[in-house]
Amino acid sequence: MNANANVIIREGTIAECIEISKNIPEFSNNLYDESTYHQRLFNTQHLILVAIKQQELVGFKIAYDRYRDGSLYSWLGGVLPRHRQDRIASKLAIEQEKWALKIGFQSIVLKTRNRFRNMLIFALKNGFLIENIEIKENIDDNRIILRKNLIIDK
Template identity: 35%
Template sequence: MFQYRVYEGQLPKTIAEQIRYLYETIFQTSAERMMEKMNKVESLLVLAAFKQEKVIGFKIGYESNSEEFYSWIGGVNPAYRKKGIGSTLMNMQHEWLKKRGYKIVTTQTKNKWRAMLILNLRYGFDIIGTYTDEKGEPKIILQKQL
């Protein structure tokens, strides 16, 4: 029903544009900063879920150091939620990381993104801290031993 692909390094332009559009749809904000960061990160990993060549979900991260990976951002098109896409993308990411020798995966989320927080906890992440971001919103730091 769904196809999944792994991209290492810079994305094909058509895929990057679909992710930009999906990000803006999910988060209701401009994807400009995300796109700029994606172009700067050297060890970018993007996992994408497709339905008939259309990106319906993504998970993006990059290397923090040789043993730690930062799972940066992800989302699933609201029309395709509750179908296991987020879980599949997370499992794929963690398997990819293990095969490459990473020991730890770290991520952050906000309390308002409860589905993401619950997914992370369900998949073995521990809350290791919190902080308040530049917009005054609390952020939750999570980490998982691979």
Template identity: 35%
Template sequence: MTVMTRHATLKEIHTLYQQIPEFGGLHSLADLQRRIGPSACHLLLAEIDGQPAGFKLGYQTQEKVFYSWLGGVLPAFRRHGVAQALLAEQERWAQAQGYRQVRVKTRNRFQPMLMMLIGNHYRIVQLEKKGEVADYRLLLEKTL
């Protein structure tokens, strides 16, 4: 299986987002649009054999800082390198745009995501205790 990445529309991202069970469809398309606002953003879709498999959505938060906000892989396509391909492409794009740092927030409960980020040289820089331990938020950063 070969993972291909391409630019996506926000509607395509939202369609996939709604299919990721961990997210529970919390955000509407309008919510995504509001969150990004006028910021420079990057919408990325991964496909395997022409089928949408995952996505990454991020936007600029500071002049040289890119925030990787939402990302996910459909359950049927997990463990096929989709998340890694999306992360690598997002970093490549961010660096080409002149960003010097990528930030991402995840939760303790998303251990595969956390392990992938640490394995790609992201560092935990902040812990936000909110709810149960599994819901603690972890802010990670990587210098490009």
């Protein structure tokens, strides 16, 4: 799909995403097993992207048609800490947006938590707007729902 700055973005597999997840600190307490991935992606349009740098899996992004309302739900993704300055998350997001537009999605929706400030900042810098907040007992666990419109109304 994209081979920019020695990073290759291509469609990937659930197994590759699980392998990458094991080395991402933010997932250390919440690793999903393979059956969870299959349940989420079963019988729905979805996209699994992986990033490869120097033949090493360094990041991934998974999205699917969760709400069936014209939005693509960007469910899960991450980049290995030592590669976070390589703009890999941006490259994955760009490829995801291209695919979403090609398929006909009108927007991308994602959820993050207060504790994942880097993800929140990344989303805001990349054109997402806060749409809603789910309040949890611990403020760090509040879910922040963001949306980026892909099709501009004229």
